Amino acid sequence: xxxxxxxxxxxxxxxxxxxxxxxxxxxxxxxxxxxxxxxxxxxxxxxxxxxxxxxxxxxxxxxxxxxxxxxxxxxxxxxxxxxxxxxxxxxxxxxxxxxxxxxxxxxxxxxxxxxxxxxxxxxxxxxxxxxxxxxxxxxxxxxxxxxxxxxxxxxxxxxxxxxxxxxxxxxxxxxxxxxxxxxxxxxxxxxxxxxxxxxxxxxxxxxxxxxxxxxxxxxxxxxxxxxxxxxxxxxxxxxxxxxxxxxxxxxxxxxxxxxxxxxxxxxxxxxxxxxxxxxxxxxxxxxxxxxxxxxxxxxxxxxxxxxxxxxxxxxxxxxxxxxxxxxxxxxxxxxxxxxxxxxxxxxxxxxxx
Amino acid sequence: xxxxxxxxxxxxxxxxxxxxxxxxxxxxxxxxxxxxxxxxxxxxxxxxxxxxxxxxxxxxxxxxxxxxx
Numbered sequence: 001x002x003x004x005x006x007x008x009x010x011x012x013x014x015x016x017x018x019x020x021x022x023x024x025x026x027x028x029x030x031x032x033x034x035x036x037x038x039x040x041x042x043x044x045x046x047x048x049x050x051x052x053x054x055x056x057x058x059x060x061x062x063x064x065x066x067x068x069x070x071x072x073x074x075x076x077x078x079x080x081x082x083x084x085x086x087x088x089x090x091x092x093x094x095x096x097x098x099x100x101x102x103x104x105x106x107x108x109x110x111x112x113x114x115x116x117x118x119x120x121x122x123x124x125x126x127x128x129x130x131x132x133x134x135x136x137x138x139x140x141x142x143x144x145x146x147x148x149x150x151x152x153x154x155x156x157x158x159x160x161x162x163x164x165x166x167x168x169x170x171x172x173x174x175x176x177x178x179x180x181x182x183x184x185x186x187x188x189x190x191x192x193x194x195x196x197x198x199x200x201x202x203x204x205x206x207x208x209x210x211x212x213x214x215x216x217x218x219x220x221x222x223x224x225x226x227x228x229x230x231x232x233x234x235x236x237x238x239x240x241x242x243x244x245x246x247x248x249x250x251x252x253x254x255x256x257x258x259x260x261x262x263x264x265x266x267x268x269x270x271x272x273x274x275x276x277x278x279x280x281x282x283x284x285x286x287x288x289x290x291x292x293x294x295x296x297x298x299x300x301x302x303x304x305x306x307x308x309x310x311x312x313x314x315x316x317x318x319x320x321x322x323x324x325x326x327x328x329x330x331x332x333x334x335x336x337x338x339x340x341x342x343x344x345x346x347x348x349x350x351x352x353x
Numbered sequence: 354x355x356x357x358x359x360x361x362x363x364x365x366x367x368x369x370x371x372x373x374x375x376x377x378x379x380x381x382x383x384x385x386x387x388x389x390x391x392x393x394x395x396x397x398x399x400x401x402x403x404x405x406x407x408x409x410x411x412x413x414x415x416x417x418x419x420x421x422x
Contacts, residue, residue: 006397077389079388083388086361086363141366146366149360149362150361150362152413211393223368224365224398226398228397282363282364
C-alpha cells in the first residue's frame, strides 16, 4: 500500500513517542509529561543552577538521549552535516520567545499533544492558539520570510551540541554533586536514568529519520495540503490516548490536571507565541533538538536560546504554575509576540531573483 | 529549464520556492538543495502534483529535475 510506504516512518515514530511518553510517566516522570522539551530544558537550566526554582531542577537524560540519538542516526544515514550562519542571534531570540510561550502554557507542542491524550481539555485552548500562531508564521513565509541561508561549517561546530550533551551526561553520572536536584515538585519526579536515556536515544534516532515535527504538521497542511507530518502528530495522540485508557490514566477535565492551569486565554496566547516563533525557526522544540544533534549550529543556538529563556522565565517569575499565569508572564508573552512579529516583518525579502 | 538555487535554505522554503516556480513555469523546473530533508520534501511535493522527479547528487548537493510525468 503506497500510503503506508510513504508515511510509515513518521507514523511509527509518533506511535513510539506516544508509547514512551506514557511509559516514562508510569516510571516516575510527572503525569502527562513523559516528554516535554520545554519543561526538560527548563529542568536542565535549573539542574546546572541557571535558575533557583527548587521544584524544577534536574538534568533530564531524555534531552541528552534525543540529541545523541539524532546524532547517531544522522551519522549512520550519512546525513550529519555541520552547518550554521543563518541569523544565529535572531534564532536565539526566537528560541527564548518559544520558551516564554511554552512556560505560559506549561508545555511544548509535544507535551500539548500528550496532555490532550491524557484528557487535559486546557490543551484544547493551547492547540487553538498553536494553530493560529502557525498560520501567522505561514503568512510570513508566504510573503517571503527567510532567516537567510546556512553554510557548511567545520566539523567542530556541528559536534558542539552533542559534545555539550555528553558533558552533561558525564556530570549527571559521575559528578552529581556539581548539579542541583529537586527534592520535591516536578523536578523530583523522574524515570530511572537508564530508561530515560534509552527512550531519548530511540526517539531521537527515529525523529531524525522521520523528520517528526509538531509545527511542521500543521504548517505543511496549511501551506501545501501536505499531511505527511501531521500523521506523526496524530499517531502520538492516538498512542498516548490508547495507553492512557488501558492504564486507567485518562481523565477528561479542565480542573485538577497535572502541571497545568485553567486560564484558557493565556493557554491559547502562550501557544500562539510558541507556534508563531517555531514556524519562523523552522520547527518545533523537539525538531530543534534533533537538528542540533544532526550538525545544525543554528538549531543549537535556538536550543541555547530556549534554555536561557527558561532560566529567565523562573528568575523573573514569567513561568505559570498550577495556580495560573503570573502578571510578569503575561507581559512577557505580549512583548515576545511583538518581538516575533517585528522579526517576521524585518526578514521579509522582496521576491525577484 | 528554470533553475532555482535553494542551497542553504531550510524547509519549508525550498518547497515554497518550488511551488512558486512551478506556478510560473508549469512545464517543469530544476531546483538545487543541500540537505536530504529538503530533497525529500520537494520530491514529495512535486510528486503529489503529478510531476516526475529525478535527483542527481554531487558533493552533498542535490539537483532535482522536476518535469511533467
